[in-house]
Amino acid sequence: MEPITGLVLAGGLSRRMGRVDKGLTLLRGRPMVAWVLERLAPQVSEIIVNANQNLERYREFGYHVVSDAIGDFAGPLAGLQAGLLTAAHSLVLTVPCDSPFLPADLAKRLHRALGGADLAVAKSGGRTHPVFALCRRELLPRLSDYLARGGRKVDAWYAKLEVVEVAFDDEPDAFCNINTLDELRAFDPSA
Numbered sequence: 001m002e003p004i005t006g007l008v009l010a011g012g013l014s015r016r017m018g019r020v021d022k023g024l025t026l027l028r029g030r031p032m033v034a035w036v037l038e039r040l041a042p043q044v045s046e047i048i049v050n051a052n053q054n055l056e057r058y059r060e061f062g063y064h065v066v067s068d069a070i071g072d073f074a075g076p077l078a079g080l081q082a083g084l085l086t087a088a089h090s091l092v093l094t095v096p097c098d099s100p101f102l103p104a105d106l107a108k109r110l111h112r113a114l115g116g117a118d119l120a121v122a123k124s125g126g127r128t129h130p131v132f133a134l135c136r137r138e139l140l141p142r143l144s145d146y147l148a149r150g151g152r153k154v155d156a157w158y159a160k161l162e163v164v165e166v167a168f169d170d171e172p173d174a175f176c177n178i179n180t181l182d183e184l185r186a187f188d189p190s191a
Contacts, residue, residue: 001107001108001111002089002090002091002111003044003045003046003088003089003091004043004044004045004046004089004091004092004093004107004111004134005044005045005046005047005048005083005087005088005089005091005092005093005137006040006041006043006044006046006047006048006092006093006095006107007047007048007049007050007079007080007083007087007092007093007094007095008023008033008036008037008040008047008048008049008050008063008095008096008097009050009076009079009080009094009095009096009097009131010022010023010033010049010050010051010058010079010096010097011050011051011052011067011068011076011078011079011082021053021054021057022097022098022178023036023049023051023058023097023098024054024057024058025178027100027178032097032098032100032178033049033058033061033097034061035100035101036095036096036097036098036099036100036102037061037063039100039101039102039103039104040093040095040102040106042104043093043104043105043106043107043108044093044107045088045089046064046087046088046089047063047064048063048064048065048066048083048086048087049061049063049064049065049066049097050065050066050067050068050079050080050082050083051065051066051067052067052068055067064086066082066083066085066086067082068081068082069081069082069085070147074147074152075152075154076094076096076130076131076154077143077146077147077151077152077154077157078147078152079094080092080094080135080143081140081143081144081147084135084137084139084140084143085140087137089137090136090137090138091111091114091134091135091136091137092134092135092136092137093106093107093110093133093134094131094132094133094134094135095131095132096131096132096177098177098178099132099174099175099176099177099178100178101173101174101175101176102132102174102175103122103168103171103174106122106132106168106174107134109166109168110122110132110133110134110166111134113164113166114134114164115164116162117161117162117163117164118135118136118139118161118162118163119133119134119135119136119139119158119161119162119163119164120133120134120135120163120164120165120166121133121134121158121163121164121165121166122165122166122168122175123165123166123167123168124167124168124169124171124172124174124175125169125172128165129175130154130155130158131154132175139161142160142161143157146160
């Protein structure tokens, strides 16, 4: 398998979690991003963390931290743009900071399915998981143009690309993300 840059998206405002930094929120005594990094690190050759606040705290995990190139917490595509600008490898795998159970074979399965497509995205239970995606760094000019024109919706940008969906129905719980305090308590009653 060719080298892949892993990009952890931790640059959002966490509105549904009360605007706390989700990646640094504790789950079973460890920051959520620590669980994500532990699952992602064996799958990729390089890791970049996209964050727009608490940059020093994120740097403590030992990985390169980049902020969005555009302001106002513009969403996951702005994080992807920052990652594509920085990535050392031609393939970039994105994962969110609030999904601590991501598949241990995510990179391998998305890479195997990518073929000549622009992007491979995970899908389970009939639902696409757009921020679990493997994309080509060469998409940067197209993404930058989309963002410059005011585009922010992931699905709308994906609709302009050749996308292959990859079934993970054997691991449906791997894509559980923790967006609210109630969801956090479901996995960690002490939270």
